[in-house]
Amino acid sequence: MAANTLTSILLASTNPDKLRAWYVQALEPDVDADQDKYAVLGFGGFYVLIDSREDIGDSNPEPGRVLLNFEVADARAVVERLDAAGTTWLAGLEDRDGSLFATAIDPDGNYVQIIELSEEHRAAMEAG
Template identity: 65%
Template sequence: MTSPTLGSMLLSSADPQRLRDWYVAALEPAENNEGNGYRILKFGEFHVLIDSRADIGDKNPEPGRVIFNFHVDDARAVAARIDGLGSTWLAELEDRDGGLFATAIDPDGNYVQIIQLSEEQKKAM
């Protein structure tokens, strides 16, 4: 039996269009489609499906429970786009042993990390 593949996740929102627009502007997904009522964003081989649900609030009460880690080639450029959206930072862009890391807060209160690993850090993974 082969190991399962994690291919997508559902990100629910009280305002899915606003959340989709933020992710598109901040992170520029490879694909941005709508189908079957979902807003579908593709990052690498991973899909984020954004939809509404009646059983959630406007803000995530426990944003540290699940954190998106987006590996990027130019963390400074991504941070500048996020700044341009007026977003709040949990942790501003900083150098950690040659890699760049930051944690933004999306419009629903979810934590979104941007990570630019150094070549040395990539090899260690």
Template identity: 65%
Template sequence: MSPTLGSMLLASTDPDRLRDWYVSALEPAESSMVGDTYRYLRFGAFHVLIDQRSDVSAKNPEPGRMIINFDVEDARAVAARMDGLGVTWLAPLEERDGNLFATAIDPDGNYVQIIQLSEQARAEMGAA
């Protein structure tokens, strides 16, 4: 059996602000605290843990190194909600071969991409 990717840790100097942004922008299925340390967000079967760390800067100096991708049902609605939050866009919502993509910048400078794949793209990925 191969390993399963189930979660990621986002380190932040202001984890409450970062958690609040993700909750407002992307509406996770669940948001809670794990103990006294981790802010826990569940997006489908994937979990994002946000932790306060003193060994990171307030802004990510290399945000292109890792882009957090969120598959969404309605990219236009998510982008509109994010616009309402005053999000900064690295790449505004655009259509590419029947798919919708946009890349926002979270409060810590991380790149956050929303993706709405076409039925054809989903079928092709399922066949791979």
């Protein structure tokens, strides 16, 4: 029996063009494609789909329910790009035992974590 695989998440927005532009500028996806109805942004085999919806508000009323975690090679560089884009921060960049973490708020109010794991932290996770 094949294992279930999580491959994507859909972010609904009243302003999908603005949301897409933020993710492209901030996180430089390896895939950036427009479909007929939605944008597809690829991040290492996982996809963020951004679609227009009229049955939602302009901002996420409970952004703590789902956080998008992006592991990056250079958290400081990503934070600089986000700062240049005028991003609001829930939590600024901090060092947690050698790993770097920050939580940004995207244009729709969703929480987006930027994570740069230390080699020691990664090894411990892989060891289980």
